[in-house]
Amino acid sequence: MSATQACPAIFISAPASGQGKTTITCGIARMLARKGMKIRVFKYGPDFIDPYWLQMASNHPVYQLDMWMTGSEYCKSRLYKAAQDADLILIEGAMGLYDGEPSAAELALHFKISILAVIDASSMAGTFGALAHGLKTYVEGLPWAGVLANRVATEGHALMLRSAIRDEDDWNGAVFRNADLEMPERHLGLVIADELEDGLQRIEAFADALENTELAKMNISAFSKWNVEFELPNELISIKPLLLGKTIAIARDKAFCFIYEANLEALRLLGAEIVFFSPMEDAQVPKCDALWLPGGYPELYTDALYGNVAMRKSIENLLNQDIPIWAECGGMMCLFQEIVSADGISHPMWGFLGGSVLMQQKLGGLGAQFFEFDEGILRGHTFHYSICKTDLPVKICASKKISSASSGEALYQLGPIKASYFHAWFSSNYEATASLFLAKNSL
Structure with missing residues (x-):
């Protein structure tokens, strides 16, 4: 070569x-x-x-x-x-x-x-x-x-x-x-x-x-x-198969479409098997060991997402089984009690997290950020036009902006749910990525 x-x-x-x-x-x-x-x-x-x-x-x-x-x-x-x-x-x-x-x-x-x-x-x-x-x-x-x-x-x-x-x-x-x-x-x-x-x-x-x-x-x-x-690139780092034998169900449809192709490859390199489903159209989440709700446009499809009662019950069953859920940006928005459109109309959502998501005309967050986990730094970015109003008592940590010393996005945890506006770039830290999809991990 x-x-x-x-x-x-x-x-x-x-x-x-x-x-x-x-x-x-x-x-x-x-x-x-x-x-x-x-x-x-x-x-x-x-x-x-x-x-x-x-x-x-x-x-x-x-x-x-x-x-x-x-x-x-x-x-x-x-x-x-x-x-x-x-x-x-x-x-x-x-x-x-x-x-x-x-x-x-x-x-x-x-x-x-x-x-x-x-x-x-x-x-x-x-x-x-x-x-x-x-x-x-x-x-x-x-x-x-x-x-x-x-x-x-x-x-x-x-x-x-x-x-x-x-x-x-x-x-x-x-x-x-x-x-x-x-x-x-x-x-x-x-x-x-x-x-x-x-x-x-x-x-x-x-x-x-x-x-x-x-x-x-x-x-x-x-x-x-x-x-x-x-x-020719330098020798690639050795990736431990930390998710070997794990099946990760990933939401993917018009409401959940912000998925890096490279992130899917990172999960496979970690040993995970990937299955996709549509929260808008399917009746249940496929059998899995962890769930990923990526970003997208849930605010455009609130009626379809809330109206799929069978899917809501399926996700609730996963929560009752302590199946880890990583929800980022749009995926997190669906977990709250409501999404309030920019014109003030309330749209009920899944209600697994207490609080509201308020859509607005101006940006709520933008730019490169990173989280510092026990496993090291996980890089990513944020880009959203909504803000979150919640009394959730636990904010594990906040991401940091590379452009300033100020805090970025909150990372919420409630039971097996970990949620943030932060979009992660998985291959920036494989161990930290694996921790998002494993039960009883320390963040």
Whole structure:
């Protein structure tokens, strides 16, 4: 096995959120896949939603990369493995190129991956060139693939934008304004692709919109100008099969859809068998040794979740048997007595934890955080538009923010339930992860 694996790679970033990164990344992936190229796509940052679109576009699982949460060695391993199979690797950034700590630019610099900047040019002309130049030169030595103008009005507008670019080779084309290319959104981001009947058709339209760009004119060999020599990862840590012989039932449907593919792999590496079920549609939880209620959109499906009486009784039976339950964010919300919508309407929920969840128009929590357990640090993040009002007497601990010394999310425990707004990245600490699904563990 060689020490390095060469593969072209492009990091698709932007000056800010809302520039069209996901649309463009999906379009590039689909357009090139239609031409016979093998595309592997990653999402930078702790994002659950965009990977659904990226996976549909590339027809391949999409994994998260994050220099802090997943760690540089994990990124190294994933990229090396992808380089063995792919003709091109695409990474979609988060927020703006230099936003966050660590930022997308830091990963690009670390792995020498060239940045393709997507810029919403709908309200600019010459300033487009200044913005592109600033992104390119703000940090010395940043690998650069150029710019792609998005939401361009006319051919004449495209010519003005192109003429504003200092280096002609930086121009990768224009995508013209089209309302059909906009993705539907809601409070936590884009609507998930699987929820839309025309999700695949939208992606095909994204690809069609890119057919007149410079990228569409490139063949496999032309992309080699963005080659990266991905290094063979260091020897992986030895993982104790702490969950060997354990079956973990995982809620997965429209209400519970925030699941990292890598977290499922981590549970399997720990020796667990995984079974899925739908709290909305199934009558009972499958036979299991532990239950995971991940995040999602329970606030959109309160009637279906509360109305499934058989499922509520099934979960109550698990509690009576002291079956461990790990509930994160949306999964935790369902365990309280009610979810109160932003307009003040109360929706009864399962009632296994005393208190209410109040939806609001502003963010209730955002950012990278970590818990310090007896087993060590477990990394993750939080992102929610609700707050929890409860008199629960036990808050085991609170997560810590990497951006400040202040406390983050509470971790509640009541009987076999452990619940928090915190979304865990399981492979950051396998022993701490196992403790979430084992009875009589010390946190």
